[in-house]
Amino acid sequence: xxxxxxxxxxxxxxxxxxxxxxxxxxxxxxxxxxxxxxxxxxxxxxxxxxxxxxxxxxxxxxxxxxxxxxxxxxxxxxxxxxxxxxxxxxxxxxxxxxxxxxxxxxxxxxxxxxxxxxxxxxxxxxxxxxxxxxxxxxxxxxxxxxxxxxxxxxxxxxxxxxxxxxxxxxxxxxxxxxxxxxxxxxxxxxxxxxxxxxxxxxxxxxxxxxxxxxxxxxxxxxxxxxxxxxxxxxxxxxxxxxxxxxxxxxxxxxxxxxxxxxxxxxxxxxxxxxxxxxxxxxxxxxxxxxxxxxxxxxxxxxxxxxxxxxxxxxxxxxxxxxxxxxxxxxxxxxxxxxxxxxxxxxxxxxxxxxxxxxxxxxxxxxxxxxxxxxxxxxxxxxxxxxxxxxxxxxxxxxxxxxxxxxxxxxxxxxxxxxxxxxxxxxxxxxxxxxxxxxxxxxxxxxxxxxxxxxxxxxxxxxxxxxxxxxxxxxxxxxxxxxxxxxxxxxxxxxxxxxxxxxxxxxxxxxxxxxxxxxxxxxxxxxxxxxxxxxxxxxxxxxxxxxxxxxxxxxxxxxxxxxxxxxxxxxxxxxxxxxxxxxxxxxxxxxxxxxxxxxxxxxxxxxxxxxxxxxxxxxxxxxxxxxxxxxxxxxxxxxxxxxxxxxxxxxxxxxxxxxxxxxxxxxxxxxxxxxxxxxxxxxxxxxxx
Numbered sequence: 001x002x003x004x005x006x007x008x009x010x011x012x013x014x015x016x017x018x019x020x021x022x023x024x025x026x027x028x029x030x031x032x033x034x035x036x037x038x039x040x041x042x043x044x045x046x047x048x049x050x051x052x053x054x055x056x057x058x059x060x061x062x063x064x065x066x067x068x069x070x071x072x073x074x075x076x077x078x079x080x081x082x083x084x085x086x087x088x089x090x091x092x093x094x095x096x097x098x099x100x101x102x103x104x105x106x107x108x109x110x111x112x113x114x115x116x117x118x119x120x121x122x123x124x125x126x127x128x129x130x131x132x133x134x135x136x137x138x139x140x141x142x143x144x145x146x147x148x149x150x151x152x153x154x155x156x157x158x159x160x161x162x163x164x165x166x167x168x169x170x171x172x173x174x175x176x177x178x179x180x181x182x183x184x185x186x187x188x189x190x191x192x193x194x195x196x197x198x199x200x201x202x203x204x205x206x207x208x209x210x211x212x213x214x215x216x217x218x219x220x221x222x223x224x225x226x227x228x229x230x231x232x233x234x235x236x237x238x239x240x241x242x243x244x245x246x247x248x249x250x251x252x253x254x255x256x257x258x259x260x261x262x263x264x265x266x267x268x269x270x271x272x273x274x275x276x277x278x279x280x281x282x283x284x285x286x287x288x289x290x291x292x293x294x295x296x297x298x299x300x301x302x303x304x305x306x307x308x309x310x311x312x313x314x315x316x317x318x319x320x321x322x323x324x325x326x327x328x329x330x331x332x333x334x335x336x337x338x339x340x341x342x343x344x345x346x347x348x349x350x351x352x353x354x355x356x357x358x359x360x361x362x363x364x365x366x367x368x369x370x371x372x373x374x375x376x377x378x379x380x381x382x383x384x385x386x387x388x389x390x391x392x393x394x395x396x397x398x399x400x401x402x403x404x405x406x407x408x409x410x411x412x413x414x415x416x417x418x419x420x421x422x423x424x425x426x427x428x429x430x431x432x433x434x435x436x437x438x439x440x441x442x443x444x445x446x447x448x449x450x451x452x453x454x455x456x457x458x459x460x461x462x463x464x465x466x467x468x469x470x471x472x473x474x475x476x477x478x479x480x481x482x483x484x485x486x487x488x489x490x491x492x493x494x495x496x497x498x499x500x501x502x503x504x505x506x507x508x509x510x511x512x513x514x515x516x517x518x519x520x521x522x523x524x525x526x527x528x529x530x531x532x533x534x535x536x537x538x539x540x541x542x543x544x545x546x547x548x549x550x551x552x553x554x555x556x557x558x559x560x561x562x563x564x565x566x567x568x569x570x571x572x573x574x575x576x577x578x579x580x581x582x583x584x585x586x587x588x589x590x591x592x593x594x595x596x597x598x599x600x601x602x603x604x605x606x607x608x609x610x611x612x613x614x615x616x617x618x619x620x621x622x623x624x625x626x627x628x629x630x631x632x633x634x635x636x637x638x639x640x641x642x643x644x645x646x647x648x649x650x651x652x653x654x655x656x657x658x659x660x661x662x663x664x665x666x667x668x669x670x671x672x673x674x675x676x677x678x679x680x681x682x683x684x685x686x687x688x
Contacts, residue, residue, distance in 0.1 A: 007032040014239030015043050018059060019168070019175060022050035029054055035076065039064060044165045045082035061085045063101075063143065065129060069110030071103060072141055083165070084140040085133075094141075101129045101141070132159060149243055151180040153188050158222050160243075166217035167192055167224075170210060172200040177233050179247045181226050192224035193246050195232060202229035204263075207256050208491065208636060225256065225487075257487025258669070260636075261355040261362075263644060264323055266664040267495050268337040269680065272297045272316035274575070274651040280431040281315035284438060294342040295677060305342035306442045309393075312338040313438030317385075318431070319575060320557045321651070324502045325362075325493045326635070327608040328369020328384055329377075329535055332493060334437035335389030336361035339444045340396045344673045349400065351676055352669030357399040361444075362489030364412070365392025368462070374608065375535040376473030378423065386421015386436030387472050391462075393444020394451075401448055411448045413457020416468045418443035426539070429554035494635040497647060498573040500556065503536030504563040505634070506613020510627040511567040514617065522568050522591050524619050530560050531600040531614040533607055541597035548592045556581030561592040575651070606630065641665075656681070 003011065008030070015038050036051060036059040048059050058080035062073035071094060074086040088094040093104040105111045105127045114120040121127070132144040144150070144159035151158040160178035167176035174197045181191035194210070196202065207227045214223040234242040275281050276298030285299050288311055292304030297315050302308075316322050317334040325332050340357045368388045377384050394415035398408040421436035451457065462468045498508050507530035514520040532541045540560045541547060547559040556562045556578050565588040567573050577584060585592075603612045611632050617625040631637055648657035663679035 003030055003033075004028065009033060010035040010037065012037040012039075014038070015047075015061075017239060018043060018051065019047050022047045033057060036060065037062070039070065039073075039085075043083070044168050046165075046169045048080070048082050063131075063141070067112040068103065068105075068108050068127065068129075071108070081136075081140050084136075084142050087139045087141065096133060096135060097126075097128075099132045099134075099144075101131050101133045103127045103129065149179070151178075151188050151190055153180075153183070153190060153221070156221050158190060162218055163190060163192065163214055163222055163224065166214045167194060167210060169217065170213050172196055172206060173210070175233055177241045177243060177246055178224065179243050183225075189225040190222065191226040191228065191246075193228045193230055193233060195230055203640075204256070204259060205637065205640070207259075211256060227256070257359050257490050258352075258355050260487070260490040260493075261358045262664050263641075264333055264362075264490055264493060264495070265337065265355070265358065266648065266661055267323055267644065268316055268333040269660055269664070270648040270651045270657060271319065271321045271333075272312050272338075274321075275315035275318040275434075276312075278315065278318040280318040280434050281311070283431070284311040284314040284434075287311075292346070294345040302345070305339075305346060305445055308342040308345070309338040309441040309445055310438040312342070313441035314431075314434040317434035317437035320499045320501065320578070321496050321575070321647075322437075323493050323495050325366045325369060325489065326502065326611045326632075327492065328366060328372060328388070329374035329502070329608070330365065330369045330384040330388055331437065332362045332365045332385075332389075332392055332489060334434075335365060335385065335393045335440045335444065336396045338438070338441040339393035340400055342441075343397055343400050343445065345677070347400070349673050350669060351667055351671045351673050353400060354673050354676075355669065357396045359487055359490055360399040361392045361396025362493065363486060364395035364489070365389060366489035366492060368392070368468070371462075371469060371474055373473050373475045378535060378538060380473055381423050382472055383421035383423055383433065383436050386440060387419040387468075389421075389437060389440025390415040390418040390443040390447065391468075393441045394447040395444075397445050397448035398451065401452055403448065403452055407451045408448075409459065410455065410457040411444075411451035413459065413461040414450055414455060415444055415447035416457070416461040418447065419468060419472070423539075425554060426558060429552040431554075433554070491636065494632065495639050495644065495647070497634045497643070498563070499575045499578045500563055500573070501536065501540050501558050502611070502632070503533060503540045504530075504558075504560045505632050506531070506611065506629065507560055507564050507615055508567045508573045509629060509633050510613055510615045511564055512571065512573070513627065514625065515568065515571045518625070520568070520617065520625075522565075524621070525568065525591070525594060526618045526620045527594045527596060528564055528568070528618075529596040529598050529616045530564055531603050531612075532560060532597045533603055533611065534599055535607065537597075537599065544597060548589065548595075550581050550585040550588075550592075553578055553581050556585070559592075560597050561595040562588065564595045565591040602628070611635070 009032055011033060018038055033055055036057050038059050039062040043059055043061050052058055060074040060080055062070055063085040064070035071092055072086045072088055074080055091107055093107040095102055105123045132150055133141045134144060135141050143161060145161050149160050163178045164176045167173050173194055175195045177193045179191050180188040183189040210227055211223045234245040236242060285296060288303045288307035290304040290307050293302050294305045294308035296303050296308050296311050313334055322331045323333040336358055340354055344354050365388050368391055369384060374384055391412055394411040398411045425432045460467055498505055540558050548561045550556050550559055550562045566577055600614055606612055610630060612630045614628040645661055660680045663676045
């Protein structure tokens with residue numbers, strides 16, 4: 001209103017003010033304006049573009065310091081380059097020394113006399129501004145940050161401004177500041193402190209979205225591993241962000257992979273607890289004879305680590321509700337957590353130690369899975385979880401045991417010889433599929449212990465001519481794939497909402513949507529055709545007649561026709577219904593006979609990076625309903641804390657799930673892991 005009333009012709013504001021107007025309101029159209037000027041901090045290209053669109057003017061940015069006055073700028077009529085602070089003013093001598101802007105004070109007419117109470121600076125010595133800049137071929141200067149703001153992470157130099165520019169280009173972000181956060185392994189990591197625009201709320205999902213956005217806009221190594229949300233950023237009176245205050249302030253956010261590991265740990269524990277009461281879970285528990293200090297789900301008697309890992313791995317995989325790393329079609333949680341927790345029960349370790357070991361194990365098993373072709377692995381008769389699992393368990397166990405890189409490499413080499421897991425269970429409903437998880441987890445512990453004792457494993461066990469990838473079907477070019485980034489395993493893992501093979505979840509999702517939104521009922525349906533990925537075709541769709549003949553729970557868990565018929569008939573896909581599949585199957589058979597399966601070019605084009613779903617329903621009235629979803633429910637993009645807690649409540653009860661959720665999600669990293677066991681009502685098995 002002031003600008004319009006006073007008919008302002010030249011507007012000079014702090015960059016913060018330009019940003020706030022551009023991000024939190026619409027830029028006014030002011031016909032009297034003929035010049036926009038800013039100085040103090042670099043302006044993001046998105047802010048410059050917003051003002052240009054509204055006023056037809058570019059913001060002329062400049063640079064100066066209290067000690068020097070203005071040093072750079074854009075003259076009237078000069079070219080404005082987004083993100084640039086212009087070129088040196090006439091007569092002022094500036095250059096760049098090791099990335100820092102340096103000036104000759106003799107050429108600066110407004111150079112200060114002295115700091116109060118200090119010696120007068122020499123005009124014969126270069127004036128180092130302390131600001132990092134770069135210059136283009138035409139002499140335009142671009143601010144990259146203060147020299148003490150530059151982040152050195154794992155040897156990479158990361159300027160905060162580029163990351164901040166990427167963040168504020170996201171629709172949710174009003175303002176962002178980037179600083180370094182200490183990290184034991186990398187020295188420092190990028191920490192982003194963000195204020196959000198109206199209509200957006202902080203969430204783990206938004207954290208991951210912002211991280212992916214920065215990766216896409218800049219480079220994968222520049223993304224903020226820590227994201228904090230605040231109501232406002234600390235600033236000076238002139239509107240500059242007080243980065244020192246941010247660096248010194250404690251972070252309220254965890255690294256995203258550690259937060260995700262907490263969620264997956266909770267999911268594993270509720271599934272294992274419920275699975276311990278399954279028939280395979282009971283049998284596994286009864287088979288353990290060696291006493292020890294490791295907790296066994298469903299038992300008051302502790303066992304040795306090997307036995308506990310075996311039993312808990314079987315229990316957690318027995319009810320088909322365990323997490324899934326979709327790109328590799330495997331279940332990391334049921335092989336990693338049983339091994340890590342069994343060893344943790346024997347030691348005085350923290351929750352943070354357990355989470356870090358879990359992240360390492362997930363990265364190993366999922367990274368190895370990325371190099372497999374799951375369709376080829378299935379075609380050779382192997383279960384990806386079984387063949388990859390021991391390696392993930394070995395790496396997780398190695399991390400908890402404190403093995404160095406050489407010993408861990410030997411543990412991986414040893415564990416590859418334990419890789420196994422035949423698909424023979426599909427023929428008669430045997431219980432060997434959950435055994436794959438327990439056996440892999442136990443074998444991982446054995447491999448790590450052997451390596452710790454000096455036992456050696458082959459260096460070329462994974463990609464050698466007689467190695468893992470050769471045996472189980474590596475992707476084309478798998479040997480040349482770069483290693484996965486830290487945390488990619490947990491961050492890319494989905495949580496299952498239905499107790500059956502992940503390849504049928506998409507059909508269930510879409511059918512349940514139709515039941516709830518369109519009030520679709522079984523009697524109205526003439527036929528249903530469900531899209532099934534080629535990698536899972538033999539598991540859940542073929543031969544179709546056999547998949548319609550369900551005689552036990554395992555048959556039901558691997559049958560698209562049964563899952564579709566159950567969802568349409570009951571409006572659910574509950575654990576208890578799969579458990580009594582033999583009883584329900586005769587009544588569902590007429591509807592199963594109307595369920596077809598098809599392959600889809602659209603689904604295959606996105607696989608394995610994304611698992612989508614599609615169905616086509618033909619009604620008895622002659623109408624056709626088609627539905628498509630690019631991602632399954634339970635994937636990282638489609639799973640909230642509310643969904644996670646709801647799953648836990650359905651498996652172990654409201655109160656027990658709430659207590660366990662609090663233990664896993666809210667205890668600090670430095671809390672003893674035994675405290676998690678106590679809060680969760682699981683006896684501390686360590687003997688004094």
